[in-house]
Amino acid sequence: MEEKTVESKVVFTGRIITVKVDQVLLKNDRTSFREVVLHPGAVAVLPIFENGDVVLVKQFRYPVGEVLIEVPAGKLDQGEDPKECALRELREETGIRADKVHYVGFIYTSPGFSNEKIHLYIAEQLSQSEQELDFDEIVETMRLPLKDAFKMCVEGKITDAKTIALLSIAFLKRS
Missing domain, CATH: 3.90.79.10 (Nucleoside Triphosphate Pyrophosphohydrolase)
Structure with missing residues (x-):
């Protein structure tokens, strides 16, 4: 069920959060994109x-x-x-x-x-x-x-x- 990161690009870095867009390889061998908000907790x-x-x-x-x-x-x-x-x-x-x-x-x-x-x-x-x-x-x-x-x-x-x-x-x- 896991997805593997093919490529990752940071598109925004702010005071609290960072936003990245990752291209991922799915289990069915297709690729997709994931928009991710990184937060320090x-x-x-x-x-x-x-x-x-x-x-x-x-x-x-x-x-x-x-x-x-x-x-x-x-x-x-x-x-x-x-x-x-x-x-x-x-x-x-x-x-x-x-x-x-x-x-x-x-x-x-x-x-x-x-x-x-x-x-x-x-x-x-x-x-x-x-x-x-x-x-x-x-x-x-x-x-x-x-x-x-x-x-x-x-x-x-x-x-x-x-x-x-x-x-x-x-x-x-x-x-």
Whole structure:
């Protein structure tokens, strides 16, 4: 089932992504083209307080033209450990510091055209401080019970895939 790369050409290099077009040899000996978005990877982290409350963030997402409700998340810097990135993003976006962080797996966001992998974490033993937002981040936090956040997924009020995945994992682990 694997495809072999015959030729690869980078057609765009940006600040976050690179786009390439590959010619591939299929198992039936025909060739085809694949457009691929290369991404450095990311993390998503769900902070859960002792009483079962979670903190989500609301922010405008330019590519979809909407304000989305999401778990704190961010891009991995080159060579950065995903766990350290999760702790950093949690602190920057919410002001929350976590003494305990559990890795629960990873997801591919859109494997039909991108290699982006998001590492998923649950953070516990939390303490609150101040947000440390980047200059171009406008983020509002919201705290609510995990069951209410999961219900928002079911009702279509949360549409972000990484958030649905992480809330579902957390809800099922606690049920």
